[in-house]
Amino acid sequence: MTLLTPARGKVDAVAKGVLRPRSKLAGHLEPGTQVEVMLAQGRTLDVITQAQTVATYAGIRGDLDRLGTAMYLVEVTDRLTVDHTEPAAFELLAAALERLERGDGAHLLTRTFEMDLLGETGFRPQWDVCIACGRTVEGEEVAWTPSGGGVVCSACRPRYPEAEGLAGTTLKVLRAIQRGPYDQAARIRLNPVLAAALERVMHDLVRSVAERDLGSQRFIEAVRRTASAPPESSDVASCP
């Protein structure tokens, strides 16, 4: 199994016998739980000899929408990090799960998490200056490219045929989220259109860096399609 640790980043380890019903480790080693473990150093892989749950996030586990978001946070972390690097990813994931557990809006906490993790892993998106010429980009309708990792000015846009338009409001919120802190970003009120635009931009970025589609994103979309789905996030107000 894969562990995300505060000191050593992402670490693969073996948990012996966890499929047995009477396993002493199994309950403590559920994906998405925070746990304290004792590792015995192995030749190729470390072996988990003891485990004690620190946080189970019961509120997340009992709510389908929040569970989908948690699965996405975990998968993004796994896809964007490399073994034994980025120890800061642990703090970012733990903080995001804690916010999700206490009922913060899923949209803003996820966007903040994606932005911070991309920054920590060396893929910080560029929202202020053109990725090609470095000139400050302003205006109501600018262009951006996921593979380039940020905005392009009108002069450089012909060099990026894949660049798409980005609304001024969306860009403003992306900049605010990137500048942080989270508590300030969490006060932004999103309408469904803006929330969807932010999600599209950040998913395109994450997909571009991970070089693959994320299964948890597909699951979140399937959950949204369920007929009687309640409003999924407290940070999205209905359109006026």
Add this chain to the structure above:
Amino acid sequence: MLDPLATDSAPPITRLVEAFHRLPGIGPKSAQRLAYHVLRAPAAEAHALADALVAVKEQIVLCAHCQNVAEQNPCRICQDTGRDRTVVCVVEEPLDVVAIERTHGFRGLFHVLHGVISPSDNVGPEDIKIAELLARLRDVDTEVTEVIVATNPNLEGEATAMYISRLLRPLGIRVTRLASGLPAGADLEYADNLTLGRALEFRQEVR
């Protein structure tokens, strides 16, 4: 490093070793041992193994009702008129049907999902037999009033159970989940918070 599969054996033996090695949980050394066991065994035993392998692929079908593996369609359980047709127990795999049948404590019908929602493995709701369950329950002739979701009590199992529950809500069918708590012979000291919490929440009076 020496590759145990790169043997100097005759090609038929190498092919058999490779075939065993493709099975889950069989490493190169075990594959070699199994292959040489077959080689040393009487010809009748080897033929019986080959026949069993072919038969399982040619004679086993999926029951159109419960999606369980069976010799005929509908399967023996779905055909049994003595079973309670108002309750359907939803399980992940055919082996879970065997486990529940072994208890002799359930007389309803089954539905096998053939997997569980697992986004990290890129398995979504459309990749398992949820649509078939929904179609079965939407059938005008259905007598089902309760669906017991018996997926494993782990992250993927819980996500699948909640997803099914949300899909079935508009149908007005009661959706229940298997109780969870401490397994027989467990040690409280090593129980995780979630399991212990559930065991306390769903405690029972001592009779």
